[in-house]
Amino acid sequence: MTDYTSNTEALLTTDMTKVFWPAQKKLDTEEESQRSLGQTHYRLAKIFFDKADYNKAEMHFLQAIELCELPTDAHAILKVAGFLVRIYSETLKKEDAATFIDISKMVLDLQLAQYDNPSLVPSEILFFSGVVGTYYGQYEEAKKNYSLAYKKAQEENEPDVVAKSLLSLAQTYFHEKDFKSCIKSLSLLEQLLSILNKGYLKGSMYLLYGNVMNQTGEYKKALDYFDQSCKELASKSCWNLLGYTFLGRGISYKKMSEYKTSLTYFELAQNVINSQQSKKLVEKIMKEISEVNDSNIDFFIDRHNRLIHEKELGTIDFKHRFVLLEILFLLAQNPGKYFDKDDLSREIWKDEYNPLIHDKLIYTSISRLRKLIEPNVDKAKYILRGKDGYTFNPHVQVSFYHGTDINVDSIANVEIGSPL
DSSP: OOOOOOOOHHHHHHHHHHSSSSSOOOOHHHHHHHHHHHHOOOOOOHHHHHHEEEEHHHHHHHHHHHHHOOTTTHHHHHHHHHHHHHHHHHHHHHHHHHEEEEEEEHHHHHHHTOOGGGGGGHHHHHHHHHHHHHHHOOHHHHHHHHHHHHHHHHHHHHHHHHHHHHHHHHHHHHHHHHHHHHHHHHHHHHHHTTTTOEEEEEEEEHHHHHHHHHHHHHHHHHHHHHHHHHHHHHHHHOOOTHHHHHHHHHHHHHTTTHHHHHHHHHHHHOOOSSSSTOOHHHHHHHHHHHOOOOOOOOEEEETTTTTTEETTTEEEEOOOOHHHHHHHHHHHHSSSSOBHHHHHHHHOOOEEEHHHHHHHHHHHHHHHHHHHOOOSSSSOOOOEEEEEEEEEEETEEEEHHHHHHHHTTTTTTOOOOOOO
C-alpha cells in the first residue's frame, strides 16, 4: 500500500461506518462538496491508472472511496473498488485485492436486494454481477450475467454497457479457451466501436484479438492487431497496456521461430514498464524470455502449433505430418534412449510389432523425417541409428515449446484492461 494508509483492512474496519453508513445526514452543500472532491480524486486516479502509475492511482482511488456513501454512491464504490482490484492484481497484492472484492460483493448484494423482480435489475448492475462473479472464478455465472447485461443494455439504449459486456464476455471465453465464442463477441464489439469513440476499449479489444490469434496460429494477424492496439492506446495516451502489446508481439515472433525479434519485443516490454509496480507483467515477460534466451539451442519444437525450428533450415511446418511429429517428439523427449521397432510400433501406431506391416512403415517414416529436419541427410545430426534402434542425439541442444499457457490470474482473475 502507499503512505496514504499502511493497511487496507484497518482503513475498512475503522472508517467503513463513516464511508458507507454516515451517522447523520450532511447538509446538501456539504454533500455536494464531498461528492465534488471524490470525483476529483477519481479523475486523478484514472489518469495515473492509464499512465500505469499504480501507486498514485491507488492513493487517489482510496481517497475517492472514502468520500463515498451508501446507498447514493453504490455505483461509484463498485467502479472504484474494481480499479483497486485490478491494481492489486497487477502489483500482486493478494490480500488487498481480496478486501475490495469483498466490498464489491457487499455493495452488489445491497443493490440487488432492491429488486424483487430480477427482470427489473438494470444492465449496469447485471454487468457488475458478472464482474464480481469473475473475481470469485464463477465463470458460468459471470457469462450469464454479462449476456443479460448485454441484452438489457440494448433495451435501455446503453451502448457503453453493451460494449463493456461484450469485451468482458470475450475475455471470459478466452480464459476458457473457447476461441470461437471469443471471436464472435469481439466481432460484435468491433461493429459497435466503429460508431462509439472508445479508444481504450478499442485498444483492449485489439490486444485480446492479438492474443486469440497467437493461440490459433495466425501470427501475422496477431501482429496487425497488436499494432492497432498500440495506435488506439497512443491516441488516448493510455500506456498501462503498452507493455502487454509488446509482450504479445514477442510471443507472435517466438511462435514464428524468429527468436531474436521476439527477444527485442520482450526487452521493449520490460523497458516501457515500472518493474516495481507492474509485477504480474514482469513475471509473464521473464517466463517468455527464459524459453528463448539460450543462444546454443540447435532445435526448437513447438508441438502445440506443429512447428519445428532448426538452426540452419529455419522453420519447418509439421501441420500435415502428424506421425512424423509424434516420432520426433518421442525421440527428442528421450535423447540417448534407443527405441526399437517394437517400441515405435507400440508408442506411435499403438499396435504390436508386425514385420510385414511395420518394417517398411518405420523405415519410410524415419527417412521422411530425416529429410525434413537434417541439414545434411547423409550425415545425420539429430536422429541416430544404432544396433538397438533409433535415438535422438543427446549432445544436441533442444528446446520444447508447448504453446503459450492461458493462465487465469491467481489474483481476482482480471486483466489490467478489463472494463469497468
